[in-house]
Amino acid sequence: MIKVDMDHRQEITDDIESHTQQIPHTLHKGKRQLILKFDDVVYKIKTKKGGLFVKNKEVEEKVILKGVTGVVEPGEMLAMLGPSGSGKTTLLTALGGRLGGKLNGSITYNGEAFSNAMKRNTGFVTQDDVLYPHLTVTETLVFTALLRLPNSVTKEEKVQKAKAVIDQLGLTKCKDSIVGSPYLRGVSGGERKRVSIGQELLINPSLLFLDEPTSGLDSTTAQRIVSTLWDLASGGRTIVMTIHQPSSRLYYQFHKVLLLSEGNTLYFGKGSEAIEYFSNIGYAPALTMNPADFLLDLANGIYTDEHNVDHDIDRPNLISLCKRNNAAQFKSALQGINDSGKSQSRSKEKDSEKWPTSWSQQFFVLLRRDIKERKHESFSGLRVGQILVVAIIAGLLWFKSDISHLQDQIGLLFFMVGFWGFFPLFQAIFTFPQELMMLQKERSSGMYRLSSYFMSRVVADLPMELILPIIFIFITYWMAGLKANGINFLYTLLSLLLNVLVSQGLGLALGAGVMDQKAATTLGSVIMLSFMLAGGFYVQHVPKFISWVKYISIGYYTYQLFIGSQYSYGETYPCPSGQCQIAEFPSIKQAGIHLHLNDQLMAAAALVIMAIGYRLIAYIALMRIGVRKN
Structure with missing residues (x-):
């Protein structure tokens, strides 16, 4: 029956x-x-x-x-059915x-x-649409075409293929709209799913896999998606999908x-x-x-x-x-x-077996994509406002302090060490955990080398992460009355940027190594607080059995560079007995801070080694989490 x-x-x-x-x-x-x-x-x-x-x-x-x-x-189109x-x-x-x-x-x-x-x-469309939210539909598909299509296809032809996929999947009306996310208004769910399918169609796959392509879509949109897939199968492709009900x-x-x-x-x-x-x-x-x-x-x-x-x-x-x-x-x-x-x-x-594009091509395409996507986050009104407010408040609190208030000036310098240690650290910690799904998706399809991705991320972050500290130092330095000399200002600025790079590298290493945002944030807080306490400002008489911590402390070396940027060996300051040597000031001498040029160079070299070393650790950690070529 x-x-x-x-x-x-x-x-x-x-x-x-x-x-x-x-x-x-x-x-x-x-x-x-x-x-x-x-x-x-x-x-x-x-x-x-x-x-x-x-x-x-x-x-x-x-x-x-x-x-x-x-x-x-x-x-043929095969549908795999079954309960959860x-x-x-x-x-x-x-x-x-x-x-x-x-x-x-x-x-x-x-x-x-x-x-x-x-x-x-082979094309593989995951159930969750892993896409960059701030890129438009056209940008998403063009960047994918530039990375996945081989060098035998010219750049102009790759762009044309992306446009052809847009036309084929009926995305013309929304081609200039951003993809969006649950927290950012963009294209509809059905259009987002078609963008994901379009990324796989760019390589003209003979075999296409789709995991729940109609999940979360209304019946009409689901019908359009499946009709599109039916049409693709009619063109000679082999299509396999899972579908719930x-x-x-x-x-x-x-x-x-x-x-x-x-x-x-x-x-x-x-x-x-x-x-x-x-x-x-x-x-x-x-x-x-x-x-x-x-x-x-x-x-x-x-x-x-x-x-x-x-x-x-x-x-x-x-x-x-x-x-x-x-x-x-x-x-x-x-x-x-x-x-x-x-x-x-x-x-x-x-x-x-060869990669579809060269290392340099992958690097520059990924760099352009990273800058387009990340600029919205790096220069958000909240972040810029946060830096401006802190810079102005610090400038007002230390307004026109001079060498007669040496302790106050040293306090300002150590405040900058702490603030620009934590801020870039927490920004960088979220980088790889947030991008893990995207990295796994694109690497599993053989889109690019891990090294080209990593280098593009590091380079793309540099201008965006260094502009805000430059703005901060321009405001605070002159308001606080630090040495009004171009060389001293440049020395302070370079020391601050080096501190930011090292803290950012530590954040990248923690994020890639732990891959859990809450755990990495907690671990980062503990490490950075330990570095600050060992920096020599809060505790000057550190017991010998734990004094070694300062030699791996970012804050200790940055603090030494900041002191050297403002004061030189033999310089004096007003004290109750007349004029005293700055090098003999308790907050400097007892902290083990030296003002000789060789000591300054050694501190700078230590920070450079840390900046490179932390990034190497981050790269090795990414290699160990299963996002290799195979």
Whole structure:
């Protein structure tokens, strides 16, 4: 007893064919077609049982995928359905070559294993749209084209390809609008999803994976997205997607359906034949309903009778029955397909191993993109206002102080050490944790080298992070009455900028090493406070067993440079006994601050080494978190 609205299904088919005739498939010209096979795919993970303080924790092996088999040919769109936790996203990630761990079974692409050549011929759209919010739609796609398309394509051609994708995906009306984010108004959710798809279409992929492309979208927008994908499949691409609960209108656009339940395959075959298959094994829909709803009910172990009453079914028995019925069908399907393009894939493997663009091209494109995106944050009204207010307040508090108030001037210098130690530190800590998803997404597609990304970020941050301290010192220095001499001012300014660079490097290292914003902020606060306390201003008689801390303290070396920028060896100040040596002033002498040129040079060299060293630590930390080329 099969109750499906056949008129409705025919209407949908007619709409799809009409839509297909209106949109050209020029992007797939010259690309080889690709057959995806997956046979008996098994994926296991190990989990530990027991609390935090349990010594011998029990290790449990959990099977996520349990022998999943299927095949998708060019021109087909496969939809993987199943309840939450059924293994859809895990299988999609495995098929896309992005899953590590204990993966067994066979996954081939035109008869070959996954490789770097295949990676650059494959598009992968994640469920979350990982995009830069301040870039426009056009900028987003153009920057992606400049990075992902090879040097055999000129810059002008790359820009034209980006514009062609904009036209194909119907993004022309919003091409000059910023992408936006949950906290920044931009394009709509459906347009943002099409931008994500467009980024993958730029490389003209033969195989396209999408994880929940309709998640969070209304039915009309979801229909447009799936219709676009149907059109792309009609151009010869192989498309695989996960989808949670599609409407019947969406369901009938899927060429093939894979239904998963607890990592097991309940059904694999044509979407139009799924209802008939389950009817033949005793699970016919008793009501006219969306086929997807019926399939998901079965995957959840629920069967609805003619009275619209839900009954629990024996899911293990259903899984066993489906496996027996489908085993022969799967094997024949896998054996009956010709692996066309296999030799072509091998011949092109060597060329595809190379990066699509040179290191310098990646660096300059990423640098331009970083500056466009980061300038909104670096020069936000809140940050600029914060610096101006602090600079003016400091200038007023120390207004026109002179050498007769030596302790006050030294206090101002140490205040600048502390303020410009914490401020850049906390700004830099958030850099890599906030960009982790973007970095993993773009690196997994082979878009650029990690070194070119890292250097572009470091260089892009320099002008934006150094302008604010320059503004601060121009205001505070002259208001506070420090030495009105160009050389002394320049010395103070350079010392401040060096302090900012070191503090920023420490923030980058902590952020990349911890990758947790709260934990990194807490750790950064503890480290910087320790450096300040050991700097020599607050505690001048430090016990010998802990005095070594000052030699790794940013504040100690910066404090020494600031003192040297204002005072020289042999200079005096008014004291009760007449004129006293500044070098003998308690806050200077007992802190171990020396005014000789060699000591100043050593302090500057120590800060330069720290600035470079912290950035090297940050780079090594990024290499260790799984964002390598492979």
